[in-house]
Amino acid sequence: MAGKKPRESEPESPPDSISEHANAWIRQFVRALENSFLDASRSLPSDARVPDYQVATIRAVLQTLLDSGMDSESFVEAVGQVLIERRPGPVEWNSELNRRRFELIDREIQETLTPAERIELAGLTRIMREELESEANLPMEGAKTLHRKLLETNVTDGSR
Amino acid sequence: MSPKQQVRIDVEAAKALNRWKARLASEICERAKRLAAQSGHPDSVTLSHYRQVAESALQSLSAAIREEAASDGRQEAA
Numbered sequence: 001m002a003g004k005k006p007r008e009s010e011p012e013s014p015p016d017s018i019s020e021h022a023n024a025w026i027r028q029f030v031r032a033l034e035n036s037f038l039d040a041s042r043s044l045p046s047d048a049r050v051p052d053y054q055v056a057t058i059r060a061v062l063q064t065l066l067d068s069g070m071d072s073e074s075f076v077e078a079v080g081q082v083l084i085e086r087r088p089g090p091v092e093w094n095s096e097l098n099r100r101r102f103e104l105i106d107r108e109i110q111e112t113l114t115p116a117e118r119i120e121l122a123g124l125t126r127i128m129r130e131e132l133e134s135e136a137n138l139p140m141e142g143a144k145t146l147h148r149k150l151l152e153t154n155v156t157d158g159s160r
Numbered sequence: 161m162s163p164k165q166q167v168r169i170d171v172e173a174a175k176a177l178n179r180w181k182a183r184l185a186s187e188i189c190e191r192a193k194r195l196a197a198q199s200g201h202p203d204s205v206t207l208s209h210y211r212q213v214a215e216s217a218l219q220s221l222s223a224a225i226r227e228e229a230a231s232d233g234r235q236e237a238a
């Protein structure tokens with residue numbers, strides 16, 4: 001499975017440990033998920049099979065994530081992103097992904113987008129947005145120049 | 161996994177089991193965190209810490225389940 005490149009500002013952490021907060025969150029989530037699944041399973045017929053359980057599980061996962069504060073659009077984007085990340089190779093915004101995104105947008109305008117493509121488009125949009133918002137793409141040089149000038153102005157004013 | 165159609169499980173029972181699992185996990189995590197802090201490593205909890213506190217956490221869970229049952233019995237009697 002392809003992984004995302006870590007953000008430059010992310011602190012290094014031991015590879016075989018997780019944060020206490022992550023541990024507590026996932027335990028709480030799994031507990032809520034199991035209860036959601038049990039509620040969703042009430043309506044299953046007695047002859048339900050694994051595919052029925054899988055759909056009930058997806059309903060429970062969605063409900064639990066919505067209950068945790070995620071909105072529907074973010075859910076679709078995240079699913080799309082994860083599916084794209086499962087493709088071989090690193091997931092970095094590039095011309096190929098950009099071309100595919102425009103292709104899907106064209107289909108959306110033509111109203112020929114399939115549900116699977118809608119999820120893919122949402123995932124691509126999320127990856128693109130993360131790339132645009134990453135530190136590497138922030139106009140740091142301009143900000144540094146402005147900061148330097150402000151400091152110089154402050155020193156000049158203070159010396160009067 | 162194959163569907164087991166012979167046995168039906170009350171949702172109330174399944175949710176109780178879920179609650180107990182969560183309680184046990186929470187007890188182990190909290191006790192292990194305290195133990196790690198006492199042993200001079202407050203920022204690192206290990207499997208060894210979990211093993212050391214698991215038995216007392218199980219006893220705590222056992223007491224909580226008994227209390228839960230007694231409380232349910234009192235409510236039914238009232």
